[in-house]
Amino acid sequence: GQNIDQPTEMTATEGAIVQINCTYQTSGFNGLFWYQQHAGEAPTFLSYNVLDGLEEKGRFSSFLSRSKGYSYLLLKELQMKDSASYLCAVRDPRRANNLFFGTGTRLTVIP
């Protein structure tokens, strides 16, 4: 089966750095995605990791360790508009390459 865990809520200050962790246990692995979802809106793609290491994209970076079943999303220079839910999702090749989501982490950025 698929088990994808994230903290439920986090709070951070504008201008700071925040790290959102995700651990997963799935029957197979073919990549990990991070999505951002503002309240009442559709999820939008942020990043993708399939090999170990850090992928950097502007203020956002994502890290993967396949041996540990662990990823994190790093947000730098936080802005108020970064207040949203952040969803971790794993692609499982043993489930026809289907994509399974965690419950999401609701991030609140405060002034």
Next chain:
Amino acid sequence: GAGVSQTPSNKVTEKGKYVELRCDPISGHTALYWYRQSLGQGPEFLIYFQGTGAADDSGLPNDRFFAVRPEGSVSTLKIQRTERGDSAVYLCASSYRTGAGGELFFGEGSRLTVL
């Protein structure tokens, strides 16, 4: 169209009624996914199509739920004898490929309320 289109955006129905939710994916995307999302939760997988066939329908909660994609493009999620617990946002997503990479593009969702 430019993005994934879902209709209706909102649907209010009475317990026991039948509803259909429609998804029009991005042109050329062969993979189409249906998810259900309750407040404060992540998207819960329902069914995934590759072309016209269901590659994985193990997420459908029971036999009241059914989905089709007859021509490999538009998909319809059908819910019979709706129950209050079916109330949620139903998200559709499509992707160009399902191998490495192949990000999903989501529609705005259909919010279903069963009274």
